[in-house]
Amino acid sequence: MMSEVVIENVTKKFGSVVALDHINLTIRPGEFFVLLGPSGSGKTTLLRIIAGLEDVTEGSIYINGKKVNDVPPKDRDVAMVFQNYALYPHFTVYDNIALPLKVRGLSKDSIAQRVKEIAVRLHIEDLLNKKPRQLSGGQQQRVALARALVRNPSIFLLDEPLSNLDAKLRVEARTFLKGLQRDLGVTTIYVTHDQSEAMALATRIAVLNKGVLKQVGDPYELYSRPGDIFTAGFIGSPAMNMIPGKIVKANGSWRFVASDFTLELNNMNFSSEREAIMGIRPEHIIISDDGIGCTISTVEPMGSVTYITVNVGGTSLTVQYTGLAKLEPNATIKIKFAMDKILFYDKGTGKLITE
């Protein structure tokens, strides 16, 4: 069953600390929704509130239109995978997966059948008689997924489920998880601090910072038009280049004055002159003979791309060059910005001001 989750004006305080500040969100049926933010952003708290493991200080949670603030976790028809998997160490894998079904009073035969089905699907059918401590991290993670999915929950919650896996396994598990979610079509809410994981998995992403919802959007939107400085800096690796300066109007046209260069902003409009920050992604800086002169400080060849760090006066910028660039530090090159990709943020509010 596909379920919708509505978070309405939710505030959570721990003592005097505000963990979540008036959050409003709608998670659509069948969506793979990612809550993304650095540690302390409140993303896990929000997930726990949806699960029913934490109370809200203010606001409401609705699942399929029904207010669930006072509904205990077991009656919300949600399933959750924890960061540390939280398997029952004294049960076998079979009993771990079967517990949610036993609690619901299913017959022994139908339990055996459902456990078998999900185990085959997650490739853990050979592990059913083992105890959790006999499994590798990747296997434990699959058991945790199986336990969560075996009873066809209407909402599937995952709290950084990949963070305890090593890098290679993490990428594999990510692909697997995305395919699994698409097959099952279950509404999924996924918490992570890893922006690349969020980008790879999500239908939509909500970016949180210090308990405040910064932006909600699909990965393309968030990457190409981050709504504020925080999101701009958090999404994308290497991070977006940020250049402080001033937007001024001269002779009827707008220009951006940074400490080391001035940029004519044709075809752009601003409401007023102001202090601003210019954002440009590394792949939107082009090496070109008619550009701004700068000095190379480091060259990082990654294989398919090369990251070149250059200094324009006192500002350090990362440039992404497609392919392998044979460049040496301290050499001089000229760069140009892809003008249609430049974003401007107000220095005071941090909000996007490019139209």
Add this chain to the structure above:
Amino acid sequence: MKKIDVLLLALLIIFSIISLFPIYWIVITALKVNSEIFTTPPVFFPTKITLSNFYTPGERFGEVAQTAFGSFPWMINSAVVAVLSSLIGTFFIGAPAAYALTRYLKNVWLARTVLFMMMIPEAALVIPFYVMIMRMNLINTWWGLILVYLSFIAPLSTWLLMGFFSEIPRSVEEAASIDGLSAYKIFFRISLPMAMPGIIVSIIVNFINAWNEFLYALVLTYTPFPTGSQTVPLFLTDFIVIEKTFAWGGLAAAGVIVMIPSIIIGLYAQKYLVKGWTMGAVKE
């Protein structure tokens, strides 16, 4: 081996000798002939071995009584009282109380009160307990002793198990609540089994404490099974003075007999004991 390891090993050997020497001493005393028991300097390696001490009868109220092998009527009382009080104290009081104190009533003073209860000396409580047990008509009965023993078993068990319950990751219980278990089922099916090493430690430590207890048993009981509930520490007192002289040989022989059950249980349980004490020590 590193220097620190050598030092540690040396310390452990010294500590083991200090701990084991009394056991060695009581065993050789039980096997010595009388002439070697009383010599100065003492004899550490007896030249003659005898079992006669085991056949020396003790004395009760000036009358000839049983030998060291006659401990059965006291043993059965000790076994019943120690087993029941350690099981009841652990399962019915210690575990639920510890769970509640670590999960629900996180009150530091309540937790400390449990600790303070262990600090009250037996001597301060023996008179009030005597009066209470007498009024309940439980003098010289199993239940009289069990009730009184719970006064030291319950706090120790609670304190010990709090460490174990606080080490169970919250997320496991949360997973169980999402999986559909009620709070009671989480306790019985998830938390209690996960704290099983602690439960075993609590049962064993309290069993040994109850087995060894002397003062309450002295005051609250006066005859062995089947007429009363006198326990083995009281059985030993029959061997202190026989025919107006100190009877170290007979006492040692009786001592050897009554420590056998404790030693068997201790050996069986040692792996849990090591794990248990270190685990319980981590958190308040």
